[in-house]
Amino acid sequence: MAGRSVVRLVRQPAAVVPSVIFPLFLLAVNTGGLNSATQIPGFPTDSYITFALGFTFIQAAIFSTMNAGQALAQDIENGFFSRLMLTPMRPSALMAGQLAGLVMLGQMQALLYIAVGYATGAQFEAGFAGIVVLAVLVSIISVGFGGIGLIMALRTGSGEAVQGMFPLMFVLLFFSSMALPRDLIEQDWFRFLATINPVSYLIEAIRSLMIVGWDPEALALGFGIAIILAVATIASAAYTLRGRMLKS
Amino acid sequence: MSAYFSSALGITWRYLHNLYTRPAMFIPSLLFPLFFLAAFAGGLSAVGDAPNFDYYDFTAFQFCFILLQASALAGVFAGFSIAADFEQGMGRRMMLATRPRSAIVLGYGIGAAARLGVTWTVVTGVALLGGMKVSGGGLDLAGMYSLALLSNVAALLFSAGIALRFRSLQAGPLMQMPVFIILFLAPVYVPQALLTGWIEPVASANPVTALLDAARSLMAGEPTGILAAYAVAFGMIAVLGIWAITGLRRAETAG
Numbered sequence: 001m002a003g004r005s006v007v008r009l010v011r012q013p014a015a016v017v018p019s020v021i022f023p024l025f026l027l028a029v030n031t032g033g034l035n036s037a038t039q040i041p042g043f044p045t046d047s048y049i050t051f052a053l054g055f056t057f058i059q060a061a062i063f064s065t066m067n068a069g070q071a072l073a074q075d076i077e078n079g080f081f082s083r084l085m086l087t088p089m090r091p092s093a094l095m096a097g098q099l100a101g102l103v104m105l106g107q108m109q110a111l112l113y114i115a116v117g118y119a120t121g122a123q124f125e126a127g128f129a130g131i132v133v134l135a136v137l138v139s140i141i142s143v144g145f146g147g148i149g150l151i152m153a154l155r156t157g158s159g160e161a162v163q164g165m166f167p168l169m170f171v172l173l174f175f176s177s178m179a180l181p182r183d184l185i186e187q188d189w190f191r192f193l194a195t196i197n198p199v200s201y202l203i204e205a206i207r208s209l210m211i212v213g214w215d216p217e218a219l220a221l222g223f224g225i226a227i228i229l230a231v232a233t234i235a236s237a238a239y240t241l242r243g244r245m246l247k248s
Numbered sequence: 249m250s251a252y253f254s255s256a257l258g259i260t261w262r263y264l265h266n267l268y269t270r271p272a273m274f275i276p277s278l279l280f281p282l283f284f285l286a287a288f289a290g291g292l293s294a295v296g297d298a299p300n301f302d303y304y305d306f307t308a309f310q311f312c313f314i315l316l317q318a319s320a321l322a323g324v325f326a327g328f329s330i331a332a333d334f335e336q337g338m339g340r341r342m343m344l345a346t347r348p349r350s351a352i353v354l355g356y357g358i359g360a361a362a363r364l365g366v367t368w369t370v371v372t373g374v375a376l377l378g379g380m381k382v383s384g385g386g387l388d389l390a391g392m393y394s395l396a397l398l399s400n401v402a403a404l405l406f407s408a409g410i411a412l413r414f415r416s417l418q419a420g421p422l423m424q425m426p427v428f429i430i431l432f433l434a435p436v437y438v439p440q441a442l443l444t445g446w447i448e449p450v451a452s453a454n455p456v457t458a459l460l461d462a463a464r465s466l467m468a469g470e471p472t473g474i475l476a477a478y479a480v481a482f483g484m485i486a487v488l489g490i491w492a493i494t495g496l497r498r499a500e501t502a503g
Contacts, residue, residue, distance in 0.1 A: 018421075025429070032447025033437040036298040174287040180294055190290035 001089075001097020006104055008071060019063035020109055023056045024116060030055075031120075034179060042184055045211045050122045053113065054207035055178040057134070058199060060109045061141040062169045068102050069149025069162035076157040081244075091241045095234065099146045106142035110135055117210075125213035133219070134209055140226040141202055147233025154240040176200040198225045255346040259355025263329055264362060274363070277325050281318035281371050285310065288437070289378060295437055303439060304468055307380040311371075312392065312463040316456070317431050318367050319396040320403035326360035327407020327423045334415035334499065349500065353408050353492050360404045361397060368393065384469040391474060392466040395459050398481035403427050405488035412495030415502070434460045455480045 027049070035048045045051050075081040084094065114131060117124070124130060152162045175193045177185070177200040185191040194200050205222020208215035267274050289310040296306030303309045330352075333339045342352050376382075384392065407423040414422070434456040435443055443451055451457050462477030 025432075029432050029436070029447065032443055032445045033435065034292075034295065035444040036301070036438050036442040037292075037295050039299050040294055040297055171283060174283070174291070179292055184294045185291060186293045186297075187290045190286075194291070 001094060001100070003100075005071065005097050005099075005101030008101060019060060019067060019105075020112065022063065023059040023109075023113070026059065027052055027056045027113075027116075030179065037180060040180075040184060042181075044181055045123070047121060047123060049117065049120050050210050051207065052179075053117045053122050053210060054203050054205075055173075056113050057110060057138050057206050058141065058178075058203050059173055060113070061106060061138060061145050062173060062199075064102050064105060064142050064146055064149075066149060066162060066166060066169075067105070068098060068146035069153040069165070071101075072098055072150055072153035073156070073158055073162050076153065085245055091238060091245065095150060095237055095241065098150060099143055102142050102146040103139050106138050107135060110138045122210065124210050126209040127213075130209040130213070134206060137202075137205060137222060137226060140223070140230050144226055144229035144233055147230060147237050150237040151233060151240055154237060154244050157244075172197060172199050176203060178203060198229065201225050252346075252348065252351050255351040256355040256358060259342065259346075259352060260359040260362065263326065263356055263359035266329070267359075267363060273325075274366075277322060277363075278367060278370055280321060281314050281367065282374055284317065285314045285371065285375060285378075288314070289375070289380075292437060298438065298442065300442060301438060303464065304383055305381040307375060307378055308382065308467050309464060311375045311380055312467050313431075313434070313436050313460060314371060314375075315368070315392070315396045316399050316460060316463060318371055319364055319400040320427050320431060321424075322363050322367055323360045323400045323403030323405075324407045324423050324427050326356045326363075326404050327411045328417065328420055329359075330356055330408055331411035331415065331417045331419055331423075334411065335417055339415065339499065343500065349496055350493060353405070353412075353496060356408065357401060357404050360400055364397065364400055368396070382467065384467050388466040388469050388471060391471065392463045395463050395466075395477060395481060398478075398485065399456075399459060402481065402484040402488050405485060405492040409488065409491035409495040412492070412499040415499060430454060430456055455484060 030052050031049045034052070037043060038046050038048050038051070043051075072081070075084075114124070114134075126133065148165070149162060152165055156162070175190070176197045177194045182191055182194050182200065182204075185194060201218075201221040202225060205218050205226075208218035208222075212218070289307040292310070293306045295301065296303070296309070330339070333342070339352075343349055346352055382389070406427065410419050410423045413419075433447065433450050433454050435451050440448070440451055440457060440461065458473060458477045458480045462471070462473045465472045466474070
């Protein structure tokens, strides 16, 4: 199943390329447009690309929600999932297989974004060890958001419904500390939303590796939220899968 | 001639009826600009404090972009409807019933412009409730909204050209993405003078920049570059009009 998931991604560039390119486009636009924000007193770095790069990883991971859900929904729609249910395959193996391609894509995206970051002058204060930590964090986040896609696919069995989650994901991204540090957000209501939005802490964990180096609090919050998200969504997806298996 | 406009208005009525009787169709197009307005004007207001950011109000600065974006996307959404109608066979029936067939594009065009009334009212109302200050006078604001209307027409003609060539909703990203990209390659967050790097020359060459700068100057009550903006807008409409009409010819040839 893992091999199939990876091959499927490789064979469907039209499904993968937008989730790789779109975050880079937004990074380029935001970096060019918001570079003057680094002159705001209290901005943590003088390089906006260093600040914005962390958001790119999260954006890519969130987009992968759609990829994971879409793939499973397609299997349900074309009957492949029902045929799988007739085999002795364990549900956990099915989910791990679905997520394998996603984790691989997440790693490739992380490498690409780090390369783009270095090429465009981004700093990476935490060095090589920081890149390893970043890769681990991105994998956990990919599994977490991929799990949301699986839940949606299992509940609805419809690719269209999975795609319908896109606006919600967009809201999660934009109402976070993606563009400015939370303490520099002037509007109270927006700062409140960014503070209760878990995506802010995921972005800030990655951002801390680039700007500060090793910030235990930011990393603990980022890893904590990523692990809770991954465990919660996978457990929920497993529960939903059992229900669907009984129906099949 | 009256039959021509009668056909066009019939298509407009059908389009608006379908739009406003299906909340799933018009609510997202209404929420999309509000979402961007909240995210940009709310989340980035500190950017207005950056040195040399010389616009009078950050919410008004973002509002002009959102207004153009919402208007252009309303044109794109009308393009989706053209594609859907052709995919489901309704387009062929329209082709049989109208002559000249440019009435089809005109009908959707009037519909796309008509839906702007609701979009503008909601977006402007929310921006004003959010504390937006308006410095321009009545004539300035009329100029700003007319630029938004022209961006709507240009986007509709672009999307219609795609929709009539592909006659399938699968071409949706081909309609939406270029419009989205060209809008974001304008000075969205800061005035053009504060842009740095590759985006600065790209924004200078981007026709949307002329529209956006003019709209912002009208909002501020200090109109500049207005003639250039109208020239750019009418130029885009002329070119994209040819694109839409050649698309219509392709659809006719395809049957």
